[in-house]
Amino acid sequence: MAALADTLGRQETAAPFAIELRGISKAFGPVQANKDINIAVPKGTIHGIIGENGAGKSTLMSILYGFYKADSGQILVGGHPTPIPDSQSAIRAGIGMVFQHFKLVQNFTVLENIVLGAEEGALLNTSLGKARQVLKSLAQEYGLNVDPDALIEDLSVGHQQRVEILKALYRQADILILDEPTGVLTPDEADHLFRILRGLRDQGKTIILITHKLREIMEATDNVSVMRRGTMVATVKTSETSPEQLAELMVGRKVLLEVQKTPPVPGKVVLSVENLRVRDEDGVERLRGVSLEIRAGEILGIAGVAGNGQSELLAALGGMVKASGVALLNGAPLPLAGPGADGQSRREAGVAHVPEDRHHHGLILDFAAWENVAFGYHNDPKYQKSALFMDNAALRADTERKMATYDVRPPIPTLEAKNFSGGNQQKIVVAREVEQNPDLLLIGQPTRGVDIGAIEFIHKQLVALRDAGKAILLVSVELDEIMSLSDRIAVMFDGQIMGMRDPARTDERELGLLMAGMTGENAGAMKKEAH
Amino acid sequence: MDYATLLQVLDTTVRLATPLLLACLAGLYSERAGIFDIGLEGKMLSAAMSAGAVAALTGSAWAGLLAGIGASMLFALLHGIAAITFRGNQLISGVALNFLASGLTVLIAQALFRQGGRTPPLTGEARFNPVTLPGAEALREVPLIGPLYFEVISGHSVLVYIAFLIVPLTWWVLFRTRFGLRLRAVGENPAAVDTAGVSVIGLRFAAVAITGVLCGLAGAYMATALQAGFGREMTAGRGYIALAALIFAKWRPVAAMWACLLFGFFQALALRPDVVQAVVQVKVPVPLLDALPYILTVLVLAGFVGKAIPPRAGGQPYVKER
Numbered sequence: 020m021a022a023l024a025d026t027l028g029r030q031e032t033a034a035p036f037a038i039e040l041r042g043i044s045k046a047f048g049p050v051q052a053n054k055d056i057n058i059a060v061p062k063g064t065i066h067g068i069i070g071e072n073g074a075g076k077s078t079l080m081s082i083l084y085g086f087y088k089a090d091s092g093q094i095l096v097g098g099h100p101t102p103i104p105d106s107q108s109a110i111r112a113g114i115g116m117v118f119q120h121f122k123l124v125q126n127f128t129v130l131e132n133i134v135l136g137a138e139e140g141a142l143l144n145t146s147l148g149k150a151r152q153v154l155k156s157l158a159q160e161y162g163l164n165v166d167p168d169a170l171i172e173d174l175s176v177g178h179q180q181r182v183e184i185l186k187a188l189y190r191q192a193d194i195l196i197l198d199e200p201t202g203v204l205t206p207d208e209a210d211h212l213f214r215i216l217r218g219l220r221d222q223g224k225t226i227i228l229i230t231h232k233l234r235e236i237m238e239a240t241d242n243v244s245v246m247r248r249g250t251m252v253a254t255v256k257t258s259e260t261s262p263e264q265l266a267e268l269m270v271g272r273k274v275l276l277e278v279q280k281t282p283p284v285p286g287k288v289v290l291s292v293e294n295l296r297v298r299d300e301d302g303v304e305r306l307r308g309v310s311l312e313i314r315a316g317e318i319l320g321i322a323g324v325a326g327n328g329q330s331e332l333l334a335a336l337g338g339m340v341k342a343s344g345v346a347l348l349n350g351a352p353l354p355l356a357g358p359g360a361d362g363q364s365r366r367e368a369g370v371a372h373v374p375e376d377r378h379h380h381g382l383i384l385d386f387a388a389w390e391n392v393a394f395g396y397h398n399d400p401k402y403q404k405s406a407l408f409m410d411n412a413a414l415r416a417d418t419e420r421k422m423a424t425y426d427v428r429p430p431i432p433t434l435e436a437k438n439f440s441g442g443n444q445q446k447i448v449v450a451r452e453v454e455q456n457p458d459l460l461l462i463g464q465p466t467r468g469v470d471i472g473a474i475e476f477i478h479k480q481l482v483a484l485r486d487a488g489k490a491i492l493l494v495s496v497e498l499d500e501i502m503s504l505s506d507r508i509a510v511m512f513d514g515q516i517m518g519m520r521d522p523a524r525t526d527e528r529e530l531g532l533l534m535a536g537m538t539g540e541n542a543g544a545m546k547k548e549a550h
Numbered sequence: 551m552d553y554a555t556l557l558q559v560l561d562t563t564v565r566l567a568t569p570l571l572l573a574c575l576a577g578l579y580s581e582r583a584g585i586f587d588i589g590l591e592g593k594m595l596s597a598a599m600s601a602g603a604v605a606a607l608t609g610s611a612w613a614g615l616l617a618g619i620g621a622s623m624l625f626a627l628l629h630g631i632a633a634i635t636f637r638g639n640q641l642i643s644g645v646a647l648n649f650l651a652s653g654l655t656v657l658i659a660q661a662l663f664r665q666g667g668r669t670p671p672l673t674g675e676a677r678f679n680p681v682t683l684p685g686a687e688a689l690r691e692v693p694l695i696g697p698l699y700f701e702v703i704s705g706h707s708v709l710v711y712i713a714f715l716i717v718p719l720t721w722w723v724l725f726r727t728r729f730g731l732r733l734r735a736v737g738e739n740p741a742a743v744d745t746a747g748v749s750v751i752g753l754r755f756a757a758v759a760i761t762g763v764l765c766g767l768a769g770a771y772m773a774t775a776l777q778a779g780f781g782r783e784m785t786a787g788r789g790y791i792a793l794a795a796l797i798f799a800k801w802r803p804v805a806a807m808w809a810c811l812l813f814g815f816f817q818a819l820a821l822r823p824d825v826v827q828a829v830v831q832v833k834v835p836v837p838l839l840d841a842l843p844y845i846l847t848v849l850v851l852a853g854f855v856g857k858a859i860p861p862r863a864g865g866q867p868y869v870k871e872r
Binding site for chain 2: 084086105106107109110116118120122123124125126127131132134135136137138140141142143144146186
């Protein structure tokens with residue numbers, strides 16, 4: 020690594036860095052989000068920044084884009100010290116940002132979104148005309164094709180992201196920062212994005228890619244900087260490192276990236292679902308006749324791009340929304356609407372649920388950890404003192420025990436849920452549901468916003484629950500997670516199951532095609548063609 | 551109903567629709583920028599009192615108009631500070647300002663003139679008097695069109711023409727200018743505006759200021775053109791009717807004009823029970839006619855006119871995301 024610093028150092032005399040941060044520090048109250056960060060990004064490279072949640076990546080990028088002012092330190096753009104007090108200055112300095120959550124106006128056209136804030140004069144017509152021309156040449160130059168007159172709300176997520184990139188290019192950005200760009204993309208769309216990024220790099224643009232996905236770093240970047248707890252721990256050449264080394268740098272200890280598990284021993288059918296249908300508030304059918312079976316001692320993984328009915332499947336099985344169809348739990352009917360179709364009845368029947376959105380459905384953030392541990396199980400006799408009163412002391416003791424088992428930090432039951440990190444919040448929810456020893460566990464996005472160390476732990480718990488002969492329905496948009504945990508994989512697209520696959524006999528490509536809505540036959544044919 | 555009577559009703563419709571239209575367009579700017587404003591009523595009322603008082607004291611309708619706009623903008627600024635700067639609840643701020651206006655106007659009018667909370671009757675130059683449009687007299691004898699031009703279109707105060715000219719102007723500003731694009735964007739997704747390097751707070755205050763100006767026009771029209779002086783609660787819920795018209799029009803300027811004319815028409819009917827009786831052949835109680843615009847308001851607000859999608863960021867204070 021010292022050698023790389025040398026090489027990078029020597030480059031400075033030849034060509035200045037596109038961007039260089041010197042001694043950047045930023046504190047939010049007592050929390051030191053960035054501590055003396057130094058980073059130099061050579062021109063015309065793709066530079067990855069990797070780190071766990073809360074490592075300070077986003078804070079650093081927000082400083083670079085003028086959202087926050089650093090407490091100390093210096094930013095150099097193209098070798099010149101450049102203060103960036105606001106977004107306008109960042110744009111003027113040639114920095115463009117593609118946020119994780121797109122900053123697009125949904126009912127505007129592509130063209131209107133692109134000129135917004137970068138108009139030429141007070142009247143729109145000239146701006147829109149010029150933008151149309153520029154867009155045409157950008158499309159030719161970089162292969163970024165988007166219909167300029169389409170409304171954003173009609174575009175796919177991948178295309179919306181292209182609009183964000185075009186917005187930055189239209190503002191003549193030389194440095195493009197992308198924050199977790201692949202979270203919402205199918206593997207195919209992600210591949211396409213990386214091709215675009217490489218094209219941009221080859222035209223001399225500098226790209227900073229922020230992600231927590233090791234695979235993307237290895238695939239797409241030239242250099243990578245690793246952040247841990249607000250500090251920059253290393254900058255290495257991607258070609259000279261490995262996922263294992265990066266993971267260790269991120270967490271500060273050795274991490275098992277592979278899930279260790281034995282072959283499944285499926286038992287009797289725990290849950291069988293026939294023709295499950297869910298309509299949303301607008302009457303649109305979100306779940307269009309889903310049928311599946313989960314046996315004891317197996318993990319059924321549901322893969323798919325977010326928004327293709329997975330959330331509705333979890334919500335319907337978890338009793339959170341009305342559904343139609345037939346569901347049997349251990350052979351007994353599971354009500355899908357009306358009495359008995361609610362979260363508490365489900366839990367009494369032995370169906371535990373770790374919801375996808377832990378902030379809205381998994382926890383009450385303003386409540387203490389021990390109060391959160393009671394949710395859904397507050398009628399459990401073990402938490403009752405008498406007919407009228409709950410046994411809060413028992414509940415607190417139980418919480419303390421769970422926190423110890425799950426290594427929740429800090430292990431303080433009276434601390435409010437919002438004061439735990441994402442990984443520890445998730446551990447509280449998982450502990451609550453798994454420790455009730457359910458027959459069936461529904462779990463959505465188990466590791467969203469959870470750091471690598473906690474991911475490893477949660478995965479182990481899921482495998483242990485499976486080995487204890489329980490059935491698990493796993494929904495995740497992380498294909499890696501689905502592939503490594505599942506014993507069978509169902510791919511959802513547009514409210515339907517496109518196919519069932521054995522994880523040992525499929526690959527990301529095939530799953531990716533299914534996720535994009537190609538049927539099994541088409542996907543097979545396409546795959547052959549591609550080879 | 552003969553043609554002459556119809557024209558009379560339509561003439562009244564235009565006069566009564568004008569304050570609604572100005573208030574409705576006022577609300578349009580604010581709500582398109584993401585600031586809900588239930589306080590149109592209060593702004594109109596404060597403008598009506600200020601315009602009436604200053605016109606009475608100076609004898610100039612124009613001075614009254616300026617005072618009305620000033621008072622309304624002061625209220626708009628208060629709403630802006632509460633809703634934008636301090637990210638308060640926009641409905642509560644609006645309601646509070648309505649109460650404030652309701653009490654304060656009577657208090658000040660009483661302190662100034664000691665006439666039971668009214669301002670003195672306005673005459674001559676202290677009022678905006680009817681303007682006869684060019685050729686109105688000459689064309690009067692032309693069948694059909696002549697009387698229409700003379701009765702309905704000509705013969706209103708200058709504020710009426712300003713109000714109706716603001717309709718195409720608003721359309722042009724919203725859909726053909728940079729300011730309009732940014733204004734619409736800030737009501738839909740302020741984060742997009744912020745990351746583009748444009749001030750969300752600046753845009754929203756600009757929108758709220760325009761709302762203040764237009765409500766000022768509406769209130770001044772009430773006191774110095776439609777009527778001759780300010781009276782307690784003289785706006786009589788027009789701010790709320792304007793809001794209903796805005797929703798009815800789905801936040802579009804030209805549709806807002808038609809919606810306001812419809813509400814104005816119902817108000818005009820309430821003034822002519824004889825005409826209603828002649829048309830429907832049943833004696834309709836006057837209180838029921840008086841209630842018609844309000845009943846229509848309730849129906850609109852209850853969603854009987856189809857789904858109206860408000861600006862997506864409406865009512866939400868903008869907080870910069872980490």
